[in-house]
Amino acid sequence: MCSRPAATPPTGPGRPGRPRSAAADTAILEATRAALVELGWSKLSMSDVATRAGVAKTTLYRRWAGKNELVVDAVAVLFDELELPDRGSLAADVEGVVRQFAALLERPEAKTALMAVVAESTRDEPLRERIRTSIVERQKRLVLQGRARAQARGELPPPAEGQEGGGTADGTDDLIFDVIAGAVVHRALVSGEPVDREWARRFTALLLGGLAAVSPD
Amino acid sequence: MCSRPAATPPTGPGRPGRPRSAAADTAILEATRAALVELGWSKLSMSDVATRAGVAKTTLYRRWAGKNELVVDAVAVLFDELELPDRGSLAADVEGVVRQFAALLERPEAKTALMAVVAESTRDEPLRERIRTSIVERQKRLVLQGRARAQARGELPPPAEGQEGGGTADGTDDLIFDVIAGAVVHRALVSGEPVDREWARRFTALLLGGLAAVSPD
Amino acid sequence: MCSRPAATPPTGPGRPGRPRSAAADTAILEATRAALVELGWSKLSMSDVATRAGVAKTTLYRRWAGKNELVVDAVAVLFDELELPDRGSLAADVEGVVRQFAALLERPEAKTALMAVVAESTRDEPLRERIRTSIVERQKRLVLQGRARAQARGELPPPAEGQEGGGTADGTDDLIFDVIAGAVVHRALVSGEPVDREWARRFTALLLGGLAAVSPD
Amino acid sequence: MCSRPAATPPTGPGRPGRPRSAAADTAILEATRAALVELGWSKLSMSDVATRAGVAKTTLYRRWAGKNELVVDAVAVLFDELELPDRGSLAADVEGVVRQFAALLERPEAKTALMAVVAESTRDEPLRERIRTSIVERQKRLVLQGRARAQARGELPPPAEGQEGGGTADGTDDLIFDVIAGAVVHRALVSGEPVDREWARRFTALLLGGLAAVSPD
DNA sequence: CGTTAACCGAGACGGTACGTCCTGTCTTTAG
DNA sequence: CTAAAGACAGGACGTACCGTCTCGGTTAACG
Structure with missing residues (x-):
């Protein structure tokens, strides 16, 4: 929730020497x-x-060990701002998260940094881990939160036995997360087209329509 | 289709001086x-x-003007290999394109280069254009080809009047392309999970299920 | 005679706070x-x-104010070891002091440090003064001592009136000191040749022969 | 005679690539x-x-490999200016060379650099060699030249058989060189006293007086 | 068949950034 | 007040690339 440089030393109080500023x-x-x-x-x-x-x-x-690590921490705080206000229906919530994520990608510091650090992470496992915990998990949280809310509303079937704690064993959360995040990023950064209200509406329709087809069985 | 360095000089045959090697x-x-x-x-x-x-x-x-341009050309040829063998049904074709694209992303030269050049392109319009024509359009072609084939099979409604030439005016092709490419890239490079047969099957189900919900109007 | 860091504080015993180790x-x-x-x-x-x-x-x-001062103090103690045992004649005493000084210059800590601090002192008057009192005077002492001994033996004329206290007003001591110290240092560090018994013998002959020519007037 | 950076590459004219400036x-x-x-x-x-x-x-x-080598080359050219004008007698020539060398040491670039590079050379054999060829030999030349001139005048005995080509086998040239150069450097840089006409006169008297004592045998 | 113009390799050039090291100061806790 | 520990601002180190340039030397098509 908070952004700490996550450097090695224990930072404990009572430690000798001048503390870090x-x-x-x-x-x-x-x-x-x-x-x-x-x-x-x-x-x-x-x-x-x-x-x-x-x-x-x-x-x-x-x-920080280098530019990569520094930039991950610098942009990670932007993801703390992501929230999922309750808009009353699953469709509205999905549209909200899509628009919110797209708004984040419009910010120039995120736009230029995100893809770059992911590119670097393809050859740097510790960096990938850092990205996962600092950024990806922060986004994924919204998906989990949205699913729980929809289940509470009765829009989705309740969680199966034994999974009250969080994830579903079948990876549907992961699939949905990859589809949402991937589509928005691709639209914004690769296709270079705006993620406007219309696109968000159509994308949400596609996603929820598909969800009905994939999950019940 | 072929990879040409696309440098400035006319390359005409009747040009004086020693030709480029x-x-x-x-x-x-x-x-x-x-x-x-x-x-x-x-x-x-x-x-x-x-x-x-x-x-x-x-x-x-x-x-080449620099590293970015060189790398785009170097990896662009990899996308020439992408094809869409007719597997008999729309679902099978989608699964095929997903697996094929994922296989490409497994190649280390593509994995490390793709996201990087896209990241660079966020601040370099000519580079974005080069990526679009050299890489993105090559991928998108498969989507268009798949839709046409499905329409020929009767799995999808025939193209509306006046759009025989290619695209649909409503942007559904674009939406689908962003969803497919985005989801696969996100799964492979951000989540770092394999795009295996099972995932491809579930993703295809979600996509085609959603397609029915979004397109009929 | 002893090596004191020569730092500012009075070091008095009745001073408050923890004493320096x-x-x-x-x-x-x-x-x-x-x-x-x-x-x-x-x-x-x-x-x-x-x-x-x-x-x-x-x-x-x-x-210590810096590296220079520290090193001067560190090597100064080496010069405390210099002594002038009575070998019975002026020539033998000169040879002795030449060999002893040369032996000092063979020690790697002296070899690398002496010229360096002198070089630094060309742009640092306090450092020059420190070198003079800590090192140069220690060497010069031997020259004065040797002259006094030779005068006691009758090998040299007795000191003129009014100079019993030490130096001669005509600077002959300084001249001899510069010649001895300079020649030995130059031989050892610049020419890079050994200051062996033979060289010491020849140098002493030259010096004493010249001394007869310069001093009697 | 000329100052060449003495870098490794052959500098041949038919060499490929842009030549050094x-x-x-x-x-x-x-x-x-x-x-x-x-x-x-x-x-x-x-x-x-x-x-x-x-x-x-x-x-x-x-x-240049580093600061040391660069500085040696930079000050080496100063030694090219050293000459030995014929002043008519050995004593006058010695005084001349003493004053000339002292004048060189007065120049601030030489004063600060000479001792420093010699100090460095105590732990760096290639540097010592470079100093020898670039600087020391240039000084020593004057001593050899002065001796030859004195022999021509008849102030010194003619060279022994077989040594017409230059050096004397007994090392007297080396001894004299170490005494002259060493004494002047020590006077100027260690004692910090001026090498004035009076000092030069007295030093010359000592040297020549001693020379008579050491060389005849 | 010789010009000629653009090519090619090699490598030096002025720059910029790197990541490390050291300097001398400052700020903490402990004695 | 000193001590050990260690963070701090600053700056030099020596290396690696960048993208440009200047060389000597090909290599074709044109005249």
Whole structure:
């Protein structure tokens, strides 16, 4: 829920030595987002971020292993803003999450950073894990929350025995998540078309129509 | 269909001076793919590619503006292999295209390059255009081809008047394409889960089920 | 005669607060000499010395202003060992001091440090003064002592009136000191040739022969 | 006689690739001398020299392995100016060379650099060799030249059989060189006293007086 | 059959960023 | 007040690529 640099040292109190500056952390992450907006991922440099944040390069490298890790943390906080207000029906909730996610992808710092770090993560397992916990899980939460709400409303059948705790064993949540997130990202970043109200409506219709076909059996 | 470096000079046969070496082109593109496999996108360097291809750096820059353009051309040929064998039903065809696209994404040169160039393209319109014509349209072709085949089979209603030439005005083709490509990419590269037969079957069911709900109007 | 860090505070016993650790001083100076032997002047770092001595960097800077001052103190103690045993004649005494000084210059900590601090002192007057009192005067003492002994033996004319206290007003002591120290250092460090018995013998002959020519007037 | 960076590549004329810029060489060496005057040895940095010379750091490192080698070449040219005008007598010639060498040591770029590179050379054999050929031999030449001239005048006995070509087998030249150079350097840089006419006169008297004592046998 | 113009390899060039190291200061807890 | 620990701003290090340039030397089509 909170964005912590997740660096190695125990950070416990009573530890010897000068403690790390919390102000530096926030200054760095803000500077990173600002640099992403101005320069984009590939022209963002650690030196530049350090200068913007009024911080020494050492201070960056003490906390993050490199550009990838830093950027993941910098954009992760954007995903904390994602929420799922109850709009009264499953369809409205899906449309809401689609529009909300699309709005996030419109922000230039997210647009340039997200695909880039995912691309890097294809050759860097720890980075992939970091992305998963910092970003992907934050999104997926909305899907789970939406399903639970629809089940409470009676729009979807109640959870099977033994799965009250969360996930479904059959991977339908995963499938739905991949379809929603994938379609929105593809529309926004690859096709380069706007995710407007009309598209969201049609996409939601397709998804919910399909859901009826796939899940009952 | 064929991969042409698309550099500026007219390439006309009646041009004076020594013509460009065609062997160099293929050597460079092969070297680029090899370097992508070995090093991944971010550690691939023009110098390295030049060395691998036994070519001077000048020769690279005479043909491509930079790393992005070179890599797009290098991976674009992979998409020429995509085909849509007639498997007898719309469902089977969709499953086929899903599996085929997933297989492509398993190849390390594609995995590391695709998301990276898309990320770059968020701040580089000419690059986005190049990606669209070299890669995205090649994929989309399969969707159009599949729809036409299903319409021929009678699984889908025939095209409306005036749209025999290709696209539908309502954007359903685009929607379907974003859903298929997006979901597969997200499953493979973000969630990091395999696109196996079972997943393809369930995804196809969802898609075709939804299609019935969205298109009949 | 003894090596004191010569830092500012009065060191009085009735002073408040925790007194400085004397053990730290010696540990630091030993660590400095060890680092000089291993790494040489230019690769020696304050951080490294602190680590070797098991001491915090702060403790170093509390006592010495920087690398230069620390190294001067660290090698100064080596010059305390210089002595001038009475070998019975002026020539033998000169040979003795030449060999002894040469032996000192063979020690790796002295070899790498001496020229370096002198080089630094060309742009740092306080450092030059520190070198003079800590090192140069210690060497010069031997020259004065040798002259006095030779005068006592009658090998040299007795001191003129009014100069019993030490130096001669005409600067002959300075000249001799520059010639002896300069020649030995140049032979050892610049020419890179050994200061062996034969060279010492020939040098002494030259010096004493010249002394007869320059001083009698 | 001329100062060449003495870098590895053969510099042959029919060599492939763009040739090295001669202008860069001279700009770099001049910038190095200027930086030595302004900042002194220890605060001189490769980055700064590059900036002053309007040259990339790479260009420096292509030609010189590091600060030491660069500085040796930069100050070596100063020693090309050393000459031994015929002043009519051996004593006058010695005084001349002493004053000339002292004048060189007064120049701030030489003062700060000479001892420093010699200090570094105590742990770096190739550097010592470079200093020997670039600097020391240039000085020693004057001693040999002075001896030959004195022999021609009849002030010194003619060279023994078989040594017409240059050096004497007994090392007297070396001894004299170490005494002259060592004494002047020590006076100027360690004692910090001026090498004035009076000191030069007294030193010459000592040297020549001693020479009579050491060489006749 | 020689011009000629564009090609090719090689590699130096001015830059920028990298990630590491060290400096000298500051801030914490402990004695 | 000192000590150990360690974070801090700053800056140099030496390396790697970037994209451009300047060379000597091909290699075709044109005249």
